[in-house]
Amino acid sequence: MNVVAPETQVEPVKRRERGGRNARREQRSHGPEAHGRPYIVRNIPTYDMLSEENLVRIEETADRILAEIGIEFRDDPVALDHWRRAGAKVEGVLVKFEPGLLRELLRTAPATFTQHARNPERSVEIGGKSVVFSPAYGSPFVMDLDKGRRYGTIEDFRNFVKLAQSSPWLHHSGGTICEPVDVPVNKRHLDMVYSHIRYSDRAFMGSVTSEARAEDSIDMARIVFGDEFADKNCVILGNVNVNSPLVWDATMTTALRAYARANQAAVVVPFILGGAMGPVTNAGAIAQSLAETMAGCALTQLERPGAPVIFGNFLSSMSLRSGSPTFGTPEPAIGSMVIGQLARRLNLPLRCSGNFTTSKLPDAHAMNEGTMSMLAAVHCGANFILHSAGFLDGLLSMSYEKFVMDADFCGALHTYLDGVKIDDNQLALDAFREVGPGNHFFGCAHTMANYETAFWDSAIADNEPYEKWEAAGSVDAAARANKRWKTMLAEYQAPPLDPGIDEALQEFMTRKKASMEDAWY
């Protein structure tokens, strides 16, 4: 049977003052983790599908959508004021943009930025050649093979934070990993942000479901990192969705502006299901997505020029037999590659695709769609890949088993994104001289010198001979994953947290919770 890959060992960090910059610098010298990396720096090119000419046609279509049809910004007078001052044409809530205006506004957005983690070893670069894997986000349900599907709770939420923290192949703690439906709607953001901070030492995301909740999330990050540091550096992300087609509502724009105002990064994401929230043709959905995302990203720059922002995208298709949304299908995979090219032409960090599927189980269907979709994410050049692990049933369920399968595949992608190294040792001419025709390479000097770092070795795959596999119970991948997440949770060790910070966070939460009645919708 497979040996469980050693969990990430994190050096206990020194106790330090809240937000102390020198303390963080010191910790940085504690050395790299035994396994995994804080993020990936890709060593393979992006997969560029479209010619310059066709990219320009999509950009021109987006420009015409923006200029001729426009985007509504509903119930947010501040946003409309921003647009007026920037020179856009505001007609009621409808805003129209002359070609070039949004591109000009986007010039102040950084091409790459650091999102700091409370463990500085785990801070992530977002943009350029970096790739950051983050868990799935937003499921109301969770499921596992033992108990089936049920609504998520704060205990499930904590479990997934712990599983992500325990995986050497994820880089980010994510945000709303599942909805903790046992906590009041108006208070759960506090428990979610606290769980990320308490049970993980990686970077994380805050709430976007109202301006106040966004601000609470940012305030909690300020407690961890210190006000001054947090004003100058990105310490929290907020994922905001467009109400496609061509509408931004106040919930989203006020949250988006709260993050930008605090110099924190909004991830701007239209979710376009072709044929429903966008046209049924891929090129049109891509053009719409470009228009909607440019507008959202530009609004962050009007709120605070220079604030980090991520160009996000979520394209999907539809089953023409059932009318249901489909995920992990070929059209959005291709769409992702084009979106990647477009984002790079804007010089913005990209969030795109993830491990998508409509399957209700961690089965062959799930991993076929998930693998296609996740490879599109890494091929298209996405820098921040939300939904890297756990996504099931069109994002309705967060799966314990799929989470560890996906995290394992994220490990394989570390190797994949390293590409092929070309040097004398790798080219191995000496090995051929040593071995010669007709002999094997098992014990040769070159193999002995290189085998330890040679190949990706999955902790979920069973590569044993059939007879050995059969003797061990003919277990399938889902059952192996079931065993693995339980082992991971049993062996989980919380990263140390400064007691002063912990106390301040708890005090903040208690005060906030006491200030309002429970609300359940």
Next chain:
Amino acid sequence: MNVVAPETQVEPVKRRERGGRNARREQRSHGPEAHGRPYIVRNIPTYDMLSEENLVRIEETADRILAEIGIEFRDDPVALDHWRRAGAKVEGVLVKFEPGLLRELLRTAPATFTQHARNPERSVEIGGKSVVFSPAYGSPFVMDLDKGRRYGTIEDFRNFVKLAQSSPWLHHSGGTICEPVDVPVNKRHLDMVYSHIRYSDRAFMGSVTSEARAEDSIDMARIVFGDEFADKNCVILGNVNVNSPLVWDATMTTALRAYARANQAAVVVPFILGGAMGPVTNAGAIAQSLAETMAGCALTQLERPGAPVIFGNFLSSMSLRSGSPTFGTPEPAIGSMVIGQLARRLNLPLRCSGNFTTSKLPDAHAMNEGTMSMLAAVHCGANFILHSAGFLDGLLSMSYEKFVMDADFCGALHTYLDGVKIDDNQLALDAFREVGPGNHFFGCAHTMANYETAFWDSAIADNEPYEKWEAAGSVDAAARANKRWKTMLAEYQAPPLDPGIDEALQEFMTRKKASMEDAWY
């Protein structure tokens, strides 16, 4: 539940004289199939990983392997004579090649050729931008969810030929889809080739396990296509393996020469498991593969200049925990992309990768590895993709369920390889004008005009809402695939075969079988 996609409808072909060329031309006008295509013409670029400089370093390493270490050609004096005459340095069975010699010999090999099918509508182009999907090849076992794993029989073989014929998403009938172990080893090639001809009207492969069996296979193709036509056109393929590292044995070279002599295409394939039959480093394994394949391909040109030949490749890795071979892992996926670049620099058609996995079941593990591996095949520019469907357990098992899952994924790849179309209709500006901000696209004119061709719709995926899926029995993908292959077999209809040809084939087989005792090894 999913509606089963209509099976391919093949027009009954006119009775015709054996191998009549005019008859074939006539049939070509019968119109395209209702579903599927004879092969794919890719509309997306290949995924080129390596720079010119690094490709040259690999080529130089291959050249040094060929010049300094050499390749053994064992027990085939004719092959050695060929090499002597071509100017290679022959020392016993060891042959060394000056840099440039093999490249010069390869100039006579066609960059692209047609393999003719007995139904001319189904002939395939091999090379250039064409992509041909062919079933897995060579498993001793078959398995399904009902009966588990067992040795393959001629009935299983026929079943898989029928399933391939019934799938609109495969293009080729393949070769040794599984070993029919109930037929004597020295006679089973006759039954296999006959089954391809009788139960499919697609192009197929013959035997390579001895020169005589290769010739029998070719003779059977001659019966179908006529001697003259078969001498001028490719009507059968033979897949020959190198005995890596750096050895070609007489079984393979005599079979390879038999195909070339008959102007039929050999597929030249080193199977290199890094750390065993090649170095443990990817770059070295790629260089070795290039050297071995160039030598095999060049030998076909010495046997008959201008004979079609396919540059083949099969890289794999190894589990460092168990010592077992691994398939569908990141290193060979990356290796495939590099091999694709190298094959195009030689201007040869490429066979590379396929739907590989070590999983023993059609589960999440199988489709994760298979999807990664199959995407590498289409990204690297492979023209002929053997092992497109059914591969399980490191090629030890041919799986009924995985066969139909993989064939379904081949359907998704038809859409994927079409890429994204850019024209006014696809860009959909009119749709935005019609719908405007905040409304849906469900019933708009643009959706109505385009929805029928809009999205890939899998026959294996279940995209229904959870409740509907649960009410239908909470069935997983493997169980759906189990149902589907049974339906496909039940609905299978044999394509018409000229009774004169059928009779001649049977007569040939009877005569051949009578000419030798059964041999079981």
